[in-house]
Amino acid sequence: MIEVINVSKRYSSDEMVVKGVSFDVKPGTIYGLLGPNGAGKTTLMLMMATLLKPTEGQIRICGNDISVDTLEIHKKIGFLTTEVKLDPLSTPDKLYDFFASLYDLPKDGLEERKINAFNRFGITPFMNKRIVDLSTGMKQKISICISLIHDPPVIIFDEPTNGLDILTSKQVTDYLKDLAKEGRTIILSTHIFSLAESLCDEIGVLVDGNIVASGSVKDLCSLTGKDSFEDAFFDLYTKNHKEG
Amino acid sequence: MRAFLAIAKKAFRASGSGGAKASRYAFYAMALSGLVVFSLIAAVWVSFVRNLFAVPEGRKKVVVVNATDSFREFADGKDDPFIDYRFVEHPYVYDVSTFSDLMKETGSHLTIVFDQNGDILTFYPVSDLDYTEERDVFKLTVLEKYADFVKEKEGIPVFSEYAVEDFTEGLEDPVEGASNDPFLEIVSFSLIPLLYFIAALYAAMIKGTNVIAGAKEQNTFAKILMTPVPRRTIILGNVMGVWLSAMIPALVITVPLILVPGYRAGLISVFLIVAILSVFIAAIVILISVMSSNVITAQTAFLPVFFIFVFLCISCMHNPDEYSGVYEYMPLYGQYLGIGMALTGQVNILALLCSSAITLLLAAVCVLVSVKLLGSERFTVSVMSSTDKELIRAKKQAKADARKKVFLKAKTSVFGYKPKSSLNDLSFSLTQLFRPLVLLSVFQLIAMIPPLLMTNGEYLTNVIASLKAVKNVPDVISSGSNIIGVLMSTPAFLLSMALGYILIDAYYCLRVRFIERTPLSSGLGLPKDHIGRRYLTGMGSGLIMMACVFGILVACGQIKVTGFGIAAGNLPLFFSFVVMWIFQGACEEIMFRGYMMPRIAARYGLIPAIAVSSILFCLFHGMNPGFTALALINLILVSVLFALIAYFTDNIWIVCAAHTMWNFTQGNVFGLEVSGNSGNVSLIHTELTGGAKALMTGGTFGPEGGLAVTIVTLAAICLVLIIFRKKIRRKRD
Numbered sequence: 001m002i003e004v005i006n007v008s009k010r011y012s013s014d015e016m017v018v019k020g021v022s023f024d025v026k027p028g029t030i031y032g033l034l035g036p037n038g039a040g041k042t043t044l045m046l047m048m049a050t051l052l053k054p055t056e057g058q059i060r061i062c063g064n065d066i067s068v069d070t071l072e073i074h075k076k077i078g079f080l081t082t083e084v085k086l087d088p089l090s091t092p093d094k095l096y097d098f099f100a101s102l103y104d105l106p107k108d109g110l111e112e113r114k115i116n117a118f119n120r121f122g123i124t125p126f127m128n129k130r131i132v133d134l135s136t137g138m139k140q141k142i143s144i145c146i147s148l149i150h151d152p153p154v155i156i157f158d159e160p161t162n163g164l165d166i167l168t169s170k171q172v173t174d175y176l177k178d179l180a181k182e183g184r185t186i187i188l189s190t191h192i193f194s195l196a197e198s199l200c201d202e203i204g205v206l207v208d209g210n211i212v213a214s215g216s217v218k219d220l221c222s223l224t225g226k227d228s229f230e231d232a233f234f235d236l237y238t239k240n241h242k243e244g
Numbered sequence: 245m246r247a248f249l250a251i252a253k254k255a256f257r258a259s260g261s262g263g264a265k266a267s268r269y270a271f272y273a274m275a276l277s278g279l280v281v282f283s284l285i286a287a288v289w290v291s292f293v294r295n296l297f298a299v300p301e302g303r304k305k306v307v308v309v310n311a312t313d314s315f316r317e318f319a320d321g322k323d324d325p326f327i328d329y330r331f332v333e334h335p336y337v338y339d340v341s342t343f344s345d346l347m348k349e350t351g352s353h354l355t356i357v358f359d360q361n362g363d364i365l366t367f368y369p370v371s372d373l374d375y376t377e378e379r380d381v382f383k384l385t386v387l388e389k390y391a392d393f394v395k396e397k398e399g400i401p402v403f404s405e406y407a408v409e410d411f412t413e414g415l416e417d418p419v420e421g422a423s424n425d426p427f428l429e430i431v432s433f434s435l436i437p438l439l440y441f442i443a444a445l446y447a448a449m450i451k452g453t454n455v456i457a458g459a460k461e462q463n464t465f466a467k468i469l470m471t472p473v474p475r476r477t478i479i480l481g482n483v484m485g486v487w488l489s490a491m492i493p494a495l496v497i498t499v500p501l502i503l504v505p506g507y508r509a510g511l512i513s514v515f516l517i518v519a520i521l522s523v524f525i526a527a528i529v530i531l532i533s534v535m536s537s538n539v540i541t542a543q544t545a546f547l548p549v550f551f552i553f554v555f556l557c558i559s560c561m562h563n564p565d566e567y568s569g570v571y572e573y574m575p576l577y578g579q580y581l582g583i584g585m586a587l588t589g590q591v592n593i594l595a596l597l598c599s600s601a602i603t604l605l606l607a608a609v610c611v612l613v614s615v616k617l618l619g620s621e622r623f624t625v626s627v628m629s630s631t632d633k634e635l636i637r638a639k640k641q642a643k644a645d646a647r648k649k650v651f652l653k654a655k656t657s658v659f660g661y662k663p664k665s666s667l668n669d670l671s672f673s674l675t676q677l678f679r680p681l682v683l684l685s686v687f688q689l690i691a692m693i694p695p696l697l698m699t700n701g702e703y704l705t706n707v708i709a710s711l712k713a714v715k716n717v718p719d720v721i722s723s724g725s726n727i728i729g730v731l732m733s734t735p736a737f738l739l740s741m742a743l744g745y746i747l748i749d750a751y752y753c754l755r756v757r758f759i760e761r762t763p764l765s766s767g768l769g770l771p772k773d774h775i776g777r778r779y780l781t782g783m784g785s786g787l788i789m790m791a792c793v794f795g796i797l798v799a800c801g802q803i804k805v806t807g808f809g810i811a812a813g814n815l816p817l818f819f820s821f822v823v824m825w826i827f828q829g830a831c832e833e834i835m836f837r838g839y840m841m842p843r844i845a846a847r848y849g850l851i852p853a854i855a856v857s858s859i860l861f862c863l864f865h866g867m868n869p870g871f872t873a874l875a876l877i878n879l880i881l882v883s884v885l886f887a888l889i890a891y892f893t894d895n896i897w898i899v900c901a902a903h904t905m906w907n908f909t910q911g912n913v914f915g916l917e918v919s920g921n922s923g924n925v926s927l928i929h930t931e932l933t934g935g936a937k938a939l940m941t942g943g944t945f946g947p948e949g950g951l952a953v954t955i956v957t958l959a960a961i962c963l964v965l966i967i968f969r970k971k972i973r974r975k976r977d
Contacts, residue, residue, distance in 0.1 A: 085464050
């Protein structure tokens with residue numbers, strides 16, 4: 001479903017942020033990218049979302065090359081990152097309608113879908129308030145709603161539970177599990193072990209722009225010979241991280 | 245289409261304040277003060293324009309006394325729309341006071357009187373001689389026509405070369421043109437188009453910079469880029485939204501104009517013209533917005549565009565007649581003039597179509613470029629995470645620190661200078677090169693102004709005359725040397741040159757002391773101790789060297805002494821020279837030896853420092869007249885000599901004095917040319933002998949272009965190397 005083939009990224013004249021990363025994600029699975037800050041998770045996801053162009057390598061989503069069929073890709077992915085925000089002066093209601101017209105969604109039943117989506121996350125009471133007046137958690141939930149407005153088969157979420165309280169966090173993770181059960185492919189990045197452990201079918205550990213190991217939690221533990229996933233990660237990190 | 249409309253609607257509704265809501269009262273206060281200022285300006289402007297039109301009421305008035313029948317017939321037959329004849333009968337032909345009263349009463353400047361023989365006398369208000377010209381023109385044109393008229397009546401063929409129109413030149417034909425009110429006409433060619441332009445520009449700027457650049461600033465733009473909407477739809481939608489918001493103020497301006505009866509007919513065309521103009525403006529704003537990463541950058545980048553537009557309006561406003569014809573077919577000018585012409589009912593359809601087509605084409609180009617740019621990562625969206633940004637910033641900082649470490653370690657220390665600049669090599673070289681160039685060119689040009697003003701324009705006339713004589717390249721040099729020659733003989737020029745040099749010296753001292761925060765002793769080689777002793781040493785060495793040159797030239801029979809002494813009248817000039825040389829020498833030494841040498845030496849070593857400063861020093865003299873290859877070598881040698889002295893003695897007082905003395909003795913003691921510039925007063929009068937060779941004497945460049953100086957300087961360099969041999973050895977170890 002998602003094939004990342006030897007992808008590298010270099011920001012103008014600076015050092016490589018992502019260095020020759022390759023992995024595959026099968027349909028209906030949740031793939032987690034785990035790594036410390038600055039490991040290149042966001043950059044990798046932005047490339048998958050076509051917002052950045054890979055310096056080298058190829059990314060294919062549903063068989064389409066991201067740099068060729070960009071608009072086709074946009075229809076197939078739902079993308080969320082904390083770096084991309086919602087227009088603070090707009091309201092959830094207006095934003096939903098706006099993006100619905102940008103995705104050219106059918107007008108019949110739009111209102112119903114909107115209410116359903118808003119109800120799931122408890123946004124409905126706030127749907128006519130300005131985004132700027134809402135809490136971080138609410139903003140994140142609205143972002144998720146809007147990212148999935150077109151019901152995409154591939155979901156790319158960068159740190160989806162960032163800044164959320166435990167309850168909301170649970171809501172989101174449950175929703176993601178449901179989506180995966182429905183046969184959607186999900187990639188998410190995180191640095192929260194519990195989330196990675198409970199949610200992901202497969203985990204890629206990203207250190208300094210390289211995927212140093214990948215597999216299920218069990219695989220990673222047995223690979224490093226540690227009992228807990230946390231220890232396995234730190235083992236991988238200290239082995240692969242070079243200072244400065 | 246749906247996406248396009250949604251984007252346009254969003255752009256149209258975008259908040260002008262980019263999310264930062266200003267207080268409502270602040271907005272009211274701004275609107276109110278804007279209104280007050282605008283009404284004040286409008287009131288002043290209106291009264292000013294009204295006054296302009298109070299004077300010539302459209303027709304020239306002429307009082308005609310005792311007109312003959314033929315003249316009456318001539319005047320009636322002409323049915324002249326410009327000249328208003330007032331016929332009067334009066335018994336006396338020379339009653340000037342009555343005529344004067346008559347002219348005052350009718351507002352006329354001219355009275356013509358027919359005497360008994362049918363001859364014509366003319367009178368104009370004696371108090372005002374300005375009207376003689378008007379009378380002469382009247383005589384030449386109208387009376388000439390009258391003469392033709394009389395001749396024609398008697399059957400004599402006539403060919404007159406004069407036209408009555410000359411007399412009535414500048415008066416508008418009251419029959420043609422739809423607008424009878426000249427005030428309305430002026431307003432429609434100035435105030436109204438300007439208002440439309442500014443309104444469209446302002447509205448478009450506020451919206452356009454907010455929609456894309458504002459979205460980028462708030463990181464909301466990526467969300468739109470992520471949708472399956474093509475980039476061109478995003479751009480076009482935004483242009484549409486901005487265009488709509490630019491049209492609102494246009495509408496606001498247009499509505500009150502409906503009340504003016506003269507304007508009603510043209511308002512639809514005006515609105516169309518403004519619409520096309522706004523499309524272009526919207527496209528420009530969106531282009532700038534795409535290129536900027538936040539609102540402030542976008543608005544700053546749009547400012548020049550704003551000013552270009554306003555400048556264009558003002559130039560048209562200032563003289564609409566000049567900007568007619570081909571300008572009507574050009575973009576922007578076409579719209580500006582088109583608005584005026586549409587309002588006054590003189591639409592030139594072809595010109596409008598042409599200018600509109602070009603404007604729309606330009607708008608299309610802007611849109612295309614924007615779409616292309618939006619495809620590039622650099623201009624799309626800055627979604628790099630803050631941690632990534634921090635990492636990159638840290639790396640850049642580390643690089644800069646490493647560079648600083650390298651640059652701040654002096655390679656060779658001259659005057660004990662410790663480098664403080666961590667500029668990269670290119671910027672460093674450019675500043676070293678351009679600082680003297682800019683300073684000298686600015687201050688020397690300024691120095692030319694006072695003498696030109698003080699001599700009542702006499703020198704200015706000379707300068708212009710010699711500039712006019714320029715026909716080919718060698719002429720440029722000779723006319724330049726003429727100008728300098730003329731100027732060099734005025735104390736005013738020399739003193740203002742000296743002032744210029746003082747200012748440059750002061751600039752360097754203040755810069756080193758307060759900006760570079762380095763003591764003058766190490767920063768410029770100007771230590772505070774032993775100034776007198778050092779300066780006198782320098783003066784002595786300069787004098788000795790020049791005396792040697794003079795001695796060689798006399799001994800070889802190249803020049804001969806023709807007299808001694810200075811005329812009393814030339815004493816001010818002589819002392820002006822002294823002052824000028826003191827600061828000129830100091831200034832050049834500070835620039836090249838004091839400032840440039842330690843800085844280049846610290847970065848690249850001593851030899852590059854001496855080489856570069858010498859070559860630059862010499863190039864700055866290369867523009868002087870009579871410059872030759874030998875002169876180049878000599879100047880480099882002198883420069884190297886001075887550099888060595890400065891380096892070994894760790895100060896530039898000596899070379900300042902030597903430089904001053906060298907020039908002074910050369911020009912004002914031995915009467916020779918100094919680097920191609922002749923001084924006009926000297927203690928010893930010399931001239932070239934018949935057998936003088938340019939190789940030795942340097943010809944028009946003076947001895948610095950000849951072998952004598954080469955010999956003396958080489959000898960001096962050897963002498964310096966011998967005197968300081970111990971120091972050389974020590975420095976090498």
